[in-house]
Amino acid sequence: MRPEVQAELSPFLQTVAASTEAVLLLDYDGTLAPFRTQRDQAFPYPGVALVLQEIVRDCRTRVVVVSGRDASDVLPFLNIHPRPEVWGIHGLQRMKTDGSMEMPSLDDRTLDALSDADRWLGHQQLRHSAEFKAGSIAVHWRGMSEKDAKDLRARVMLGWGPIAEQSGLDLLEFDGGVEVRASEADKGEAVRTFLSEISPAVPVAYLGDDTTDEAAFLAMEGRGISVLVRPTWRETAARFWLKPPDELLDFLGLWLKTCVEHSASRRNSAKTVHTMDKGVR
Numbered sequence: 001m002r003p004e005v006q007a008e009l010s011p012f013l014q015t016v017a018a019s020t021e022a023v024l025l026l027d028y029d030g031t032l033a034p035f036r037t038q039r040d041q042a043f044p045y046p047g048v049a050l051v052l053q054e055i056v057r058d059c060r061t062r063v064v065v066v067s068g069r070d071a072s073d074v075l076p077f078l079n080i081h082p083r084p085e086v087w088g089i090h091g092l093q094r095m096k097t098d099g100s101m102e103m104p105s106l107d108d109r110t111l112d113a114l115s116d117a118d119r120w121l122g123h124q125q126l127r128h129s130a131e132f133k134a135g136s137i138a139v140h141w142r143g144m145s146e147k148d149a150k151d152l153r154a155r156v157m158l159g160w161g162p163i164a165e166q167s168g169l170d171l172l173e174f175d176g177g178v179e180v181r182a183s184e185a186d187k188g189e190a191v192r193t194f195l196s197e198i199s200p201a202v203p204v205a206y207l208g209d210d211t212t213d214e215a216a217f218l219a220m221e222g223r224g225i226s227v228l229v230r231p232t233w234r235e236t237a238a239r240f241w242l243k244p245p246d247e248l249l250d251f252l253g254l255w256l257k258t259c260v261e262h263s264a265s266r267r268n269s270a271k272t273v274h275t276m277d278k279g280v281r
């Protein structure tokens with residue numbers, strides 16, 4: 001990791017180590033895992049799942065995934081125990097640690113508009129490039145040539161634009177595609193809800209890569225740290241920028257190391273006090 005970034009992160013990590021609880025809010029695709037054309041092949045960067053497992057076990061840290069994917073899609077990639085909480089579809093779904101799923105019921109207008117968007121894909125013979133989720137449809141063009149991607153983007157914007165406009169659905173571009181979805185779905189809203197449930201004293205970090213993570217970065221302002229994880233820097237509301245996979249692994253490694261060292265020194269000083277007590281008796 002660049003030394004100046006490490007120096008700036010250090011006070012936050014010390015707070016994490018000294019706290020009785022900490023939270024890591026993590027986007028998945030592009031942040032913990034490299035992009036893959038085949039989305040079911042998007043395994044995390046080597047080492048990431050392992051260090052997260054150790055953080056969960058040794059650092060009194062809650063790991064929470066906040067993804068654009070369906071919530072049940074994410075956990076098999078990470079295989080962390082006990083299972084982390086997952087907010088899916090940009091916060092529209094919430095899968096708790098016991099596996100129970102919370103999902104707001106969608107109104108008829110939203111459902112009608114989503115079936116219109118689906119029908120349009122059918123007419124255009126584009127359903128094969130789409131991902132269907134509860135409350136959302138995404139068209140992906142990752143892996144296509146630049147020209148094909150541009151053409152597909154233009155077509156989808158033209159077809160879905162009016163549907164979104166009339167129904168109040170959100171039409172949002174992300175890295176490698178576009179998505180039409182229920183307007184309640186927003187990572188910023190998810191982060192705000194989550195933060196409202198925990199003590200303001202709990203240190204929290206949010207890591208994400210995409211334009212959809214910007215709302216979450218903004219929601220983190222005044223609370224903990226926000227980190228853009230991306231091979232190249234872009235204009236962002238995040239306070240830090242880390243280059244994956246190396247700097248991401250450095251960051252998670254430092255999280256683990258700082259809290260393990262802190263626990264060890266606490267144990268040692270407890271031992272010293274205990275020995276002194278014995279000496280007095």
Ligand SMILES: [Mg+2]
Pocket residue numbers: 027028029030031208209210
């Ligand atoms: Mg992402």
